[in-house]
Amino acid sequence: MRPLSWCRQTEDKIINGREIGKDRIINESLIQPTTNIIRNVGIASTEIFVESVKIFFDDLRENSSSTFRSKILIVSQDNIVGASASAVVSSAGTISSISILNGGSGFTTSPTVTISNPVGIATTTAAATASITSGVVTSFTITNSGFGYTSSTPPQILIEHPTLKSEKIENVTYEGDFGIIVGVKTTSVGVASTGVVFDLFVPVDSYLRNLNINVGVATTGISGIKTDYYFKVFNSNIGFGITSLDSNSSIVGVGTSCLDNIYKVASVSIAQTSVPGIGLTSVSRVIVSVLNYNGLTGTGFSNFYGEFTWGKINTSVRKSPKTFEVYTANGISGLSTSPIVQRINPLKYVGYSTTLQ
DSSP: OOOOOOOOOOSOEEETTEEEOSSOGGGSOOOOOEEEBSSOBOTTOOEEEESOOTTTTSOGGGOSOHHHHOOEEEEOOOOOBOOEEEEEEOTTSSEEEEEEEEOOBOOSSOOOEEEOOOSSSSOBOOEEEEEEETTEEEEEEEEEOOBOOOSSSOOBEEEOOOOOOEEEEOSOEEEEEEEEEEEEEEEOSTTOSSEEEEEEEOOTTOGGGOTTTOOSHHHHSSOOOOTTOEEEEESOOSOSOOEEEOTTSOEEEEOOBTTBEEEEEEEEEEEEEEETTTEEEEEEEEEEEESOOTTOOOOEEEEEEEEEEEEEEEOSOOSSOOOBOOOOEEEEGGGGGSOEEEESSOOOSSOOOSSOO
16 A cells, blocks of 8 residues: 555646636635614615614725625514414315414515315315415405315325515615713603713724724714614613614614613714723713603713724615614614524625735
């Protein structure tokens, strides 16, 4: 036997006129940026608020056309369960009704219903349609009662299985940022009769401050959040759970831990305040409406009160719009089961710009 040694290819080769690179593209990981929505998406929505998009959705270092980064897919994480039913055969050998055994869940359109053929000669196959309510099969309409069925061996009812709801959107743009909360206080004047004021600060060592890999906040160091935008507060350390409201006093999210929740911006301004380790500097001062303070104490400034993050995906055209619901009735824990936004094209693994650091 001849000894044989295996080793990884260490250099590019040309074999029989064909380039054989030492890299193995087939083994490269396909990493697709993902994030969860934090606000319901309607049929006519052109703004999709998410937890975060910067900078992994549109990193300028990927050194490719904007269209490479501008295609997304929204995918529901709702549970889908197939429906089942049984047929009731009349004494005349026809299908008189269909009984629901399990209405299933996750249906977005009425499923196709197939009824098995009767056995024998001179028979007619029955037909029916299904109706759904809130994703559940709730009734059947017999469009053809058929003939030749027997009650001893009723036909099988086959119901099309639901599929995960998804929507592909092209030509989107992104905005957003994240950082720390350096001030919190309550307010009862202005746009919110019962409100909380957050001072949002992008740390000086954040890579969002690097103009070479980001735009917007990098030029000013101030969050680009605006009025009527939605944002997430997490890792907060004061409060006892606060319910957030919008301008119509409708519930945005029900907080269960400290100040962690989803909030809608009632107003925003640029303010000067003291930041730990920095001193006097500019911050984004955001006011939000809440149902009540629920014993909120420990407010102040020039301290760490938690973190914030927000992202916004803008789209002008949606070819096949669908609705997607976010789950914020149990604090921010429900966001993990809310619909996912995924960039269709994965992160590039080669061709990154060498001039952007």
